[in-house]
Amino acid sequence: MSKKILRNEAFQSLFASFICIILGVLIGYIVLLFINPTGAGEAIMEVLKNFFHYSKANLQIKNFGNTLVKTAPLLMCALSILFSYKVGLFNIGAAGQYCVGICASIFCAIQFGLGWLPCMIIAAVCGAAYGAVVGLLKSYCNVNEVISGIMLNWIALYTTNMILNNVKETTSPYTFHLNTHGEQAMLPGLGMDKIFAGNTYVTIALPLAVLTAVAIHIILEKTKFGYELKATGFNKNAAKYAGMAEKRNIIVTLMISGAIAALGASFMYLTDYEQWSCTSSAVPAMGFNGIAAAFLGGLNPIGTIFSSYFIQHITNGGAYVDKTMYCSQISDLISAIIIYLCGFVFFIKYTMNQILDKQEEKAALKEKAAAEANTQEGGDK
Amino acid sequence: MENQYAIEMLHITKKFPGIIANDDVTIQLKKGEIHALLGENGAGKSTLMSVLFGLYQAEEGIIKKDGKEVKINNPNDANALGIGMVHQHFKLVECFTVLDNIIMGVEPNKFGFLQKDEARKKVVELSDKYGLHVDPDAYIEDITVGMQQRTEILKMLYRENEILIFDEPTAVLTPQEIDELMQIMKNLAKEGKSILFISHKLNEIKAVADRCSVLRKGKYIGTVDTKDATIEELSAMMVGHNVNLHVQKDESVPGDVVLDIENMTVASKMHKNNAVKNVSLKVHRGEIVCIAGIDGNGQTEFVHGLTGLEPLVSGKVTLCGEDITKAAIRRKILGGMSHIPEDRHKHGLVLDYSLEDNCILMNYFDPEFTDKFGFLRRDNIRKYSEKLIEQYDVRSGQGPITIARSMSGGNQQKAIVAREIDRNPELLIAVQPTRGLDVGAIEYIHKQIVAQRDAGKGVLLVSLELEEVMDVSDRILVMYEGEIVGELDPKTTTEDELGLYMAGAKRDEVKA
Ligand SMILES: Nc1ncnc2c1ncn2[C@@H]1O[C@H](COP(=O)(O)OP(=O)(O)OP(=O)(O)O)[C@@H](O)[C@H]1O
Numbered sequence: 085m086s087k088k089i090l091r092n093e094a095f096q097s098l099f100a101s102f103i104c105i106i107l108g109v110l111i112g113y114i115v116l117l118f119i120n121p122t123g124a125g126e127a128i129m130e131v132l133k134n135f136f137h138y139s140k141a142n143l144q145i146k147n148f149g150n151t152l153v154k155t156a157p158l159l160m161c162a163l164s165i166l167f168s169y170k171v172g173l174f175n176i177g178a179a180g181q182y183c184v185g186i187c188a189s190i191f192c193a194i195q196f197g198l199g200w201l202p203c204m205i206i207a208a209v210c211g212a213a214y215g216a217v218v219g220l221l222k223s224y225c226n227v228n229e230v231i232s233g234i235m236l237n238w239i240a241l242y243t244t245n246m247i248l249n250n251v252k253e254t255t256s257p258y259t260f261h262l263n264t265h266g267e268q269a270m271l272p273g274l275g276m277d278k279i280f281a282g283n284t285y286v287t288i289a290l291p292l293a294v295l296t297a298v299a300i301h302i303i304l305e306k307t308k309f310g311y312e313l314k315a316t317g318f319n320k321n322a323a324k325y326a327g328m329a330e331k332r333n334i335i336v337t338l339m340i341s342g343a344i345a346a347l348g349a350s351f352m353y354l355t356d357y358e359q360w361s362c363t364s365s366a367v368p369a370m371g372f373n374g375i376a377a378a379f380l381g382g383l384n385p386i387g388t389i390f391s392s393y394f395i396q397h398i399t400n401g402g403a404y405v406d407k408t409m410y411c412s413q414i415s416d417l418i419s420a421i422i423i424y425l426c427g428f429v430f431f432i433k434y435t436m437n438q439i440l441d442k443q444e445e446k447a448a449l450k451e452k453a454a455a456e457a458n459t460q461e462g463g464d465k
Numbered sequence: 466m467e468n469q470y471a472i473e474m475l476h477i478t479k480k481f482p483g484i485i486a487n488d489d490v491t492i493q494l495k496k497g498e499i500h501a502l503l504g505e506n507g508a509g510k511s512t513l514m515s516v517l518f519g520l521y522q523a524e525e526g527i528i529k530k531d532g533k534e535v536k537i538n539n540p541n542d543a544n545a546l547g548i549g550m551v552h553q554h555f556k557l558v559e560c561f562t563v564l565d566n567i568i569m570g571v572e573p574n575k576f577g578f579l580q581k582d583e584a585r586k587k588v589v590e591l592s593d594k595y596g597l598h599v600d601p602d603a604y605i606e607d608i609t610v611g612m613q614q615r616t617e618i619l620k621m622l623y624r625e626n627e628i629l630i631f632d633e634p635t636a637v638l639t640p641q642e643i644d645e646l647m648q649i650m651k652n653l654a655k656e657g658k659s660i661l662f663i664s665h666k667l668n669e670i671k672a673v674a675d676r677c678s679v680l681r682k683g684k685y686i687g688t689v690d691t692k693d694a695t696i697e698e699l700s701a702m703m704v705g706h707n708v709n710l711h712v713q714k715d716e717s718v719p720g721d722v723v724l725d726i727e728n729m730t731v732a733s734k735m736h737k738n739n740a741v742k743n744v745s746l747k748v749h750r751g752e753i754v755c756i757a758g759i760d761g762n763g764q765t766e767f768v769h770g771l772t773g774l775e776p777l778v779s780g781k782v783t784l785c786g787e788d789i790t791k792a793a794i795r796r797k798i799l800g801g802m803s804h805i806p807e808d809r810h811k812h813g814l815v816l817d818y819s820l821e822d823n824c825i826l827m828n829y830f831d832p833e834f835t836d837k838f839g840f841l842r843r844d845n846i847r848k849y850s851e852k853l854i855e856q857y858d859v860r861s862g863q864g865p866i867t868i869a870r871s872m873s874g875g876n877q878q879k880a881i882v883a884r885e886i887d888r889n890p891e892l893l894i895a896v897q898p899t900r901g902l903d904v905g906a907i908e909y910i911h912k913q914i915v916a917q918r919d920a921g922k923g924v925l926l927v928s929l930e931l932e933e934v935m936d937v938s939d940r941i942l943v944m945y946e947g948e949i950v951g952e953l954d955p956k957t958t959t960e961d962e963l964g965l966y967m968a969g970a971k972r973d974e975v976k977a
Pocket residue numbers: 481482484486504505506507508509510511512513553860861862871872873874875876901
């Protein structure tokens with residue numbers, strides 16, 4: 085009976101994700117030990133505790149809200165990667181598409197004074213267009229989507245810097261705050277700030293992201309479109325043989341992926357929680373963390389909701405590490421180690437099956453030996 | 466007393482979800498013998514061989530080599546014991562060369578540097594000695610299945626294996642290649658190698674095997690000396706009843722033209738010349754036209770060009786009066802073209818999909834399977850797949866939800882044939898439709914093909930098997946080096962004459 089559970093696909097995914105998390109935390113701890121043994125235990129606890137760092141309930145809630153605010157865009161990036169992955173494409177360009185989304189949302193909000201919905205839609209359209217570039221290159225010029233994705237990430241970054249330069253503060257590299265220069269574009273909170281102890285950054289972004297996850301799950305599992313996309317991902321020759329338009333499917337997939345990532349960006353920047361620094365020299369890590377979140381979630385849209393939260397939880401938690409004992413980069417380092425280990429879900433699953441196989445074989449051998457012993461005894465009598 | 470058995474597999478039981486693939490099976494392989502394994506599709510032959518090769522672990526039973534019990538936990542163990550296997554579906558790296566595939570895992574090296582010249586010399590020697598002609602520098606994806614198979618055999622010989630497992634090696638070969646392979650196997654046995662040989666073709670088993678063990682639905686039925694058994698006896702032993710090995714059919718009554726091909730030319734992927742040169746032919750309703758020929762004479766490219774998997778260089782194709790030369794594949798499918806592909810894994814199936822999802826691969830968008838909001842109608846899909854499974858006797862562990870990858874090769878083929886015939890096409894293009902099927906299944910599929918013809922459909926059959934060509938078709942077109950070199954009537958021609966055309970020794974000017 086218990087063997088059955090251990091062989092269950094869903095259980096295995098869950099179990100493997102947990103093992104990854106534990107391993108990640110352990111290795112993170114060891115690294116901290118090397119740097120400064122005295123504060124290591126405390127530091128790793130801070131990472132895991134995140135908002136529980138505060139003792140007051142309302143501060144906890146408020147900071148929990150902050151983690152959620154950043155979970156929404158991460159979830160969107162993870163979904164973007166997951167969606168194309170199901171079609172056999174590795175959309176590393178999600179980071180660039182996210183960046184395009186930032187550029188479009190902020191620029192439309194401040195320069196054109198558009199409302200939040202048009203801002204979001206324009207961001208999604210721009211992201212889709214940017215994803216389409218990767219798709220076109222892939223299907224018509226046979227350019228690997230990883231290569232073109234990485235290059236387009238850089239183009240997106242510097243274009244964003246250039247365009248947003250027009251809407252930035254004169255004294256700092258950051259773009260204007262929306263609450264002073266584009267209040268009409270701020271996402272509605274629907275009163276959720278009351279639940280989160282006055283945290284006004286908590287908006288409809290979070291429920292929208294969760295809805296997207298559910299929608300993607302339904303599209304992939306229940307619809308004709310999903311059937312076609314997954315068939316292309318599993319075996320593109322068979323898809324062609326069956327008359328599916330594989331070229332079109334590749335482009336459409338990357339457009340949807342791009343739109344999701346870019347929407348994720350507007351979920352973040354239309355809350356005014358963060359502003360874009362026009363001197364950024366790297367695309368936001370969100371797009372790359374999305375890869376880890378997608379894998380940690382077992383490449384299941386619903387699982388990804390939880391894995392995204394977890395990754396954001398430890399990323400935020402990193403900020404509470406005692407900076408007098410560790411240099412300020414340590415928080416990123418520790419979360420990075422944990423996130424990195426999260427990518428090992430499939431390896432863990434594989435090892436798990438191997439161990440189970442071995443055990444079953446041993447059990448079978450034992451049984452056989454016992455049976456033989458029995459028959460021999462029987463014979464002796 | 467010296468042990469006479471090279472390998473003994475005693476009381477092997479191997480279960481998969483929903484099915485006992487091997488149920489207390491015992492086979493004993495004598496030293497230097499060729500031992501055939503016979504059984505219906507899904508009887509458990511490949512599974513038993515995979516147990517011997519260490520790919521699966523049996524739940525019960527033991528394996529002895531030279532009388533001593535051995536544990537084979539993975540293919541490396543098998544290799545160390547001198548056991549080699551040519552799989553039913555080859556296990557070659559497509560983007561590597563023949564030579565790289567042969568030496569993979571046992572690369573000769575000095576201080577970690579590859580010594581390819583040495584390897585090449587050995588491979589060339591082996592290939593000369595056994596007449597296994599391959600080009601060591603060709604890429605696997607570019608060569609014919611026959612050559613891929615020779616590569617697999619060389620792989621075993623290169624590793625100096627003593628016990629050789631051939632899982633349906635002849636299913637993909639031409640009659641000439643089969644004769645060669647039979648000779649090679651006999652030579653290998655003479656040298657003292659012991660061979661396990663799986664085939665559905667009883668005459669091959671009669672021709673080379675010393676003994677033959679029969680499996681049915683996972684159970685061991687018995688072992689016979691092949692020289693004492695007739696083909697009829699063997700087939701009855703295998704399926705449990707008598708099988709009619711010849712196709713019964715009435716005279717064909719050709720009607721209108723279904724398919725009209727004019728001057729079709731298709732490029733080759735292997736060389737600069739065209740693979741198909743200026744081919745013209747017509748298929749009428751109510752007739753089975755067969756393209757015969759030795760593998761690699763352009764049949765594959767011809768079918769790919771016709772079905773749209775590869776572009777045409779020039780020519781015109783008309784299906785039921787509609788010009789489909791440039792039509793998309795979906796258009797051709799909807800226009801009534803049905804295609805049983807040559808390579809079931811590459812084109813025919815999405816191996817990671819369930820059997821039921823594979824059943825609707827060509828018409829998933831049909832209102833029967835997709836509602837107007839784009840959602841799949843799972844109930845109907847289940848019902849439809851159950852119907853096909855029942856009708857075509859597709860056997861698997863868990864029915865509609867079985868993952869196609871886990872099905873036996875013959876049952877995968879039956880699923881494809883079922884899907885393509887059941888769509889009720891105007892034109893059925895069947896490339897090697899009975900490849901890898903047992904005699905019972907072949908009988909059934911041939912009947913279905915004839916039934917399509919009698920229902921007024923056109924059938925274009927591409928086959929490498931002379932018997933099938935002579936038996937099933939109403940008209941034979943021989944393809945040689947990309948051209949149609951002869952049109953023959955199966956009722957008046959002989960296999961010898963057909964052979965001459967196929968070898969290029971004889972040709973007529975054919976006007977379609
Ligand atoms: N990996 C697997 N997982 C689940 N079921 C399997 C697996 N491999 C084989 N089976 C099942 O075991 C049965 C025996 O399969 P096997 O491939 O041994 O048949 P076979 O005798 O080689 O048939 P064929 O002549 O069609 O190749 C089949 O019903 C198949 O569905």
